[in-house]
Amino acid sequence: MIPAPTPDRLGHSHHPVAVMEPQEIIYSMNNKLLSYIGWLLVAVLGAFALGAVALNRGETVSAVWLVTASLCVYFIGYRFYSKFIAERVLQLDDGRMTPAVQRNDGLDYVPTNKWVLYGHHFAAIAGGGPLVGPVLAAQMGYLPSTIWILAGVIVAGAVQDFMVLFCSMRRDGRSLGEMVKMEMGPVAGGIALVGTLAIMIIILAALGLIVVKALGESPWGTFTVAMTIPLAMVMGIYMRYIRPGKIGEASAFGVVMLLVAIWYGQHVAEDPTLGAWFTFSAPQLAWALILYGAVASMLPVWLLLAPRDYLSTFLKIGVVVALALGIYVVAPDLRMPAVTRFIDGSGPVFSGTLFPFLFITIACGAVSGFHALISSGTTPKMIERESHARFIGYGGMLTESFVAIMALTAACVLDPGIYFAMNSPAAIIGNTPEKASEVITNWGWAITPEMITQTAKDIGENTILNRAGGAPTLAVGMAQIMSAAIGGQALQAFWYHFAILFEALFILTAVDAGTRAGRFMIQDLLGNIYAPLGRTNAVGANVLATVLCVSMWGYFVYQGTVDPLGGVNTIWPLFGIGNQMLAGIALLLCTTVLIKMKRERYIWVTMVPTAWLLVCTLTAGWQKIFYPLPVGFFAIAQKYSDAAAAGTVLAPAKTIAEMERVAFNNYLCGTITGLFVLLVAAMAVFAIRMSLQAIRNPKPTVKESPYQATQPGVDYAAVH
Amino acid sequence: MPLSTDSPTVPTACACGEPAKRVMTFGDRFAFFSQAVKRIIGAPDYETYLARHRQIHPEVPPMSEKEFFRFAMDRRYSKASPRCC
Numbered sequence: 039m040i041p042a043p044t045p046d047r048l049g050h051s052h053h054p055v056a057v058m059e060p061q062e063i064i065y066s067m068n069n070k071l072l073s074y075i076g077w078l079l080v081a082v083l084g085a086f087a088l089g090a091v092a093l094n095r096g097e098t099v100s101a102v103w104l105v106t107a108s109l110c111v112y113f114i115g116y117r118f119y120s121k122f123i124a125e126r127v128l129q130l131d132d133g134r135m136t137p138a139v140q141r142n143d144g145l146d147y148v149p150t151n152k153w154v155l156y157g158h159h160f161a162a163i164a165g166g167g168p169l170v171g172p173v174l175a176a177q178m179g180y181l182p183s184t185i186w187i188l189a190g191v192i193v194a195g196a197v198q199d200f201m202v203l204f205c206s207m208r209r210d211g212r213s214l215g216e217m218v219k220m221e222m223g224p225v226a227g228g229i230a231l232v233g234t235l236a237i238m239i240i241i242l243a244a245l246g247l248i249v250v251k252a253l254g255e256s257p258w259g260t261f262t263v264a265m266t267i268p269l270a271m272v273m274g275i276y277m278r279y280i281r282p283g284k285i286g287e288a289s290a291f292g293v294v295m296l297l298v299a300i301w302y303g304q305h306v307a308e309d310p311t312l313g314a315w316f317t318f319s320a321p322q323l324a325w326a327l328i329l330y331g332a333v334a335s336m337l338p339v340w341l342l343l344a345p346r347d348y349l350s351t352f353l354k355i356g357v358v359v360a361l362a363l364g365i366y367v368v369a370p371d372l373r374m375p376a377v378t379r380f381i382d383g384s385g386p387v388f389s390g391t392l393f394p395f396l397f398i399t400i401a402c403g404a405v406s407g408f409h410a411l412i413s414s415g416t417t418p419k420m421i422e423r424e425s426h427a428r429f430i431g432y433g434g435m436l437t438e439s440f441v442a443i444m445a446l447t448a449a450c451v452l453d454p455g456i457y458f459a460m461n462s463p464a465a466i467i468g469n470t471p472e473k474a475s476e477v478i479t480n481w482g483w484a485i486t487p488e489m490i491t492q493t494a495k496d497i498g499e500n501t502i503l504n505r506a507g508g509a510p511t512l513a514v515g516m517a518q519i520m521s522a523a524i525g526g527q528a529l530q531a532f533w534y535h536f537a538i539l540f541e542a543l544f545i546l547t548a549v550d551a552g553t554r555a556g557r558f559m560i561q562d563l564l565g566n567i568y569a570p571l572g573r574t575n576a577v578g579a580n581v582l583a584t585v586l587c588v589s590m591w592g593y594f595v596y597q598g599t600v601d602p603l604g605g606v607n608t609i610w611p612l613f614g615i616g617n618q619m620l621a622g623i624a625l626l627l628c629t630t631v632l633i634k635m636k637r638e639r640y641i642w643v644t645m646v647p648t649a650w651l652l653v654c655t656l657t658a659g660w661q662k663i664f665y666p667l668p669v670g671f672f673a674i675a676q677k678y679s680d681a682a683a684a685g686t687v688l689a690p691a692k693t694i695a696e697m698e699r700v701a702f703n704n705y706l707c708g709t710i711t712g713l714f715v716l717l718v719a720a721m722a723v724f725a726i727r728m729s730l731q732a733i734r735n736p737k738p739t740v741k742e743s744p745y746q747a748t749q750p751g752v753d754y755a756a757v758h
Numbered sequence: 759m760p761l762s763t764d765s766p767t768v769p770t771a772c773a774c775g776e777p778a779k780r781v782m783t784f785g786d787r788f789a790f791f792s793q794a795v796k797r798i799i800g801a802p803d804y805e806t807y808l809a810r811h812r813q814i815h816p817e818v819p820p821m822s823e824k825e826f827f828r829f830a831m832d833r834r835y836s837k838a839s840p841r842c843c
Contacts, residue, residue, distance in 0.1 A: 144810025145830060150797055157798035282824040285801045286792055339835040340828070344801075351799040416800065554835060574836075 077117060084110025091376075092181060098371040101447045104180065105365055108188060108443045112436045115192040120432040123197065127632070127640040128204050130424040135746040137210045138420050139754045147211070149422035149754040152429055159417045159434045161351045163199070163409050164358070166245055166545055167402030167617070168438055170508030172446035174610060175399045176457065177387040179377040180450045182396055184443070190397075190404025191439035194647030198621055199409045200431030201628040201644065206414035207421055208742040214414045218627055220741050221634065226724040230623055233717045234411065235559045236710070237616035239587070241408070242552045243594035244613045245545045246327050247606050248507040250599060252542065254320035258307035258498055258535055261316045263542040265299040266346060273345035285348060292349045300535050304498060320599035327549070328592035334546075335553035335584055343550050350544040357540050361444050361516060368522040374450035374457065379482075386462035387506065388607050389668045394658040398614035403442025405651065407620025409435065422754050445508075448515030455485025456493050460505045460514070463607060465690035467503070474503055498531030507606040513537035556587035602690040603674065603700050611662060612707055615655055619718045622651040626725035634732040634740040652722065659715040663708055671708030675701045802830035 087107035091099055124130050141147040150158070175183045206212055209220070215234065219227025253260045273288040281287060306312045318326070334342055383391035388399055402408070413431060421427055449457060458478045459467065467474040471487035478485050494502045497517055505511065517534040521527065558574060560583040565572015571579045598604045625648040632641050666673045679701035681688050691697045732739050748754070782790075789805075796803045804823045807830070811820045821829060 142810060143814075144807040145833075148797075148803075148806055148810075151794070154794045154797045157794075158800060161798055162800070278828070283802065283804055283827045285796060285799075338832075340831050343835055344831050348799050348801060355798075420797075551835065 124428040150420040152426045162412045168442035169445045171400040173449040173508035176449040177385040181376040195405035196432040196435035199435040202410045203413040203431035206418035211419035239590045242591035246595040247598040250323045251507040252509040257313045257316035258303040261306045262299045262303045270346040274341040324596045324599045332588045334550045364519045370451040372450045386466045394654040397654040398658045401617040410624035455483040464504045497534035509541045557583040618655045633729045636738045662711045671704045675704035
């Protein structure tokens with residue numbers, strides 16, 4: 039029986055809790071006791087697993103402990119902290135209509151089942167970030183990364199996703215940029231827009247470079263990835279002309295054909311003629327990707343983007359589930375030490391000390407500013423009840439964090455010697471297995487040249503050296519786990535290329551969709567200067583903005599393949615700083631909103647992560663700009679330009695022209711870092727100013743959409 | 759087909775219709791599953807649109823499935839909706 043709602047002081051109707059009989063009270067107390075005992079057991083298991091991971095020295099630890107410890111931390115964080123945020127801080131109110139219910143149009147605004155929307159949200163936030171960052175950070179050992187991923191997600195990442203989702207849900211599903219403009223003023227909104235565009239360009243560059251590095255000199259990989267293009271087109275034509283709207287049929291065909299393409303790729307690689315057709319150097323692939331990005335983002339969406347987007351979403355969810363099962367079935371040992379000596383900043387994969395660079399390298403998985411754009415995108419327009427935001431926002435991010443933990447696991451189950459052979463730049467370990475084994479053995483990880491060549495042979499590649507970027511390392515780790523579960527040694531090469539294809543597929547989708555989104559943002563900005571350039575349906579303006587966008591990210595991808603010091607190692611810190619900066623902006627917005635709602639007593643919930651992110655980004659930015667070699671961009675630039683002026687060539691550069699290229703690129707990266715630092719500092723000033731104004735005002739000044747009460751007893755998800 | 763599965767019956771109940779008390783058939787379950795998958799991958803969902811359209815604009819003829827599919831797909835990718843890293 040549902041008691042009649044009673045209006046409160048503000049005239050809002052709430053449904054009172056039914057009065058309980060004494061018997062019911064005893065029953066409910068028993069339940070409560072049972073529940074507390076249950077949570078105590080989870081806490082004990084988590085503490086035990088964490089202890090096994092953290093305190094074990096000298097012997098290897100099973101990855102199962104790492105994964106179990108993480109799961110316990112997630113469950114406890116979700117049960118207690120997210121509940122506190124939902125009930126006390128945000129005071130989610132199911133008596134209030136969500137935009138999906140209020141504006142239900144059956145298209146954009148659709149009230150959606152909580153579990154289905156959780157799937158939708160997770161598929162939108164999961165990408166390459168949580169797979170790459172932890173793999174790079176593994177050079178410091180698995181323990182620092184684990185602690186940051188777990189603590190970061192509970193206190194910062196999941197809080198940000200949840201609160202931005204809440205803010206957008208209370209504002210008809212508005213985007214982050216629009217909300218910053220509404221709550222912090224138009225100048226702050228403009229800064230947020232420029233910041234978003236900059237970070238998107240850097241993200242596209244980093245993702246593009248990862249694909250290029252993974253496919254260089256790899257005919258098997260290149261063939262399978264190239265095949266996704268005609269395959270997606272066949273799907274697109276099928277869904278548009280042959281059987282309109284039959285997405286399931288087209289996707290099933292696509293998945294089967296992808297597996298066939300991976301299988302056939304082996305024959306292509308072994309065939310001398312076909313193999314030669316699909317063997318490209320990294321700079322050639324960079325040009326191919328740039329051309330692809332320009333063409334793909336101007337083609338109609340139904341032909342290439344949408345079908346491949348569907349395929350990559352299926353693979354994404356499938357692979358995450360398979361990897362989790364694989365780790366539990368195979369229970370591999372973590373062979374990387376808990377902490378390596380590279381926490382002092384001398385590591386080959388990325389330079390810089392544990393603080394702040396670990397917290398920059400692992401962005402997605404702990405906290406990712408990009409999620410603020412997704413949490414203010416399609417998801418808030420589909421939430422059926424306010425209380426669901428906790429599961430979707432906070433819970434969705436916990437799952438993303440779990441993906442990061444699995445990527446870390448896959449990197450750490452590899453022989454550390456193989457890990458460093460794959461991820462160290464040629465400038466440090468050379469180009470031959472002999473040289474590489476000598477250098478890495480000197481670091482304390484014994485490895486023979488034969489082990490390096492055998493690993494390459496096992497996965498069906500010519501070499502594994504200098505494959506920095508995360509994707510190949512993760513693929514080798516995944517291949518070892520998956521082949522131990524299914525197929526054994528014989529299928530290892532298949533699983534490796536499956537993992538490469540899986541990553542390349544959603545990276546190409548991101549390049550395509552990202553270039554499109556970047557084009558719209560550029561047109562938005564250009565339209566302010568000269569109105570006709572802002573017309574999104576004008577062909578000329580369209581092409582101009584696309585070319586601008588592609589050349590910006592394309593420049594970094596190409597330079598990453600020809601600059602002797604360039605590569606993922608250079609661009610990734612820039613991406614990390616940018617992404618954390620965006621998270622800082624989003625959390626500043628949430629803090630301002632809390633103050634404007636007159637919930638000042640809870641602002642520590644957003645202030646603590648904001649402060650930590652600002653300290654990390656600004657310190658990392660400072661070091662990248664002002665520190666000496668090998669960390670500071672300007673120090674490297676200075677060194678190379680001075681040497682070039684004096685006519686000396688410094689290794690690994692081979693010519694004066696290469697020296698000048700190194701110098702220019704480092705000046706450029708340093709300047710972009712400076713821009714990010716200024717952006718985040720400016721946003722902090724705006725946030726403080728708005729907050730002080732709001733504190734002085736005795737009334738709430740927050741700009742939410744007007745309250746509208748739901749009708750009791752109506753299941754809105756069932757109303758279509 | 760509703761996405762709410764609290765009970766094994768099919769509640770077509772809404773402001774406009776009455777609840778149909780029948781057990782979900784295999785076809786119903788498949789339709790539910792396929793609609794859920796479409797929603798997760800962000801693909802156009804014609805049934806939802808059609809049902810809602812009939813409710814809010816009964817006087818306007820709805821788009822055909824083909825028309826809707828084109829319209830919804832173009833719409834999804836025609837704004838600055840960034841993809842995640």
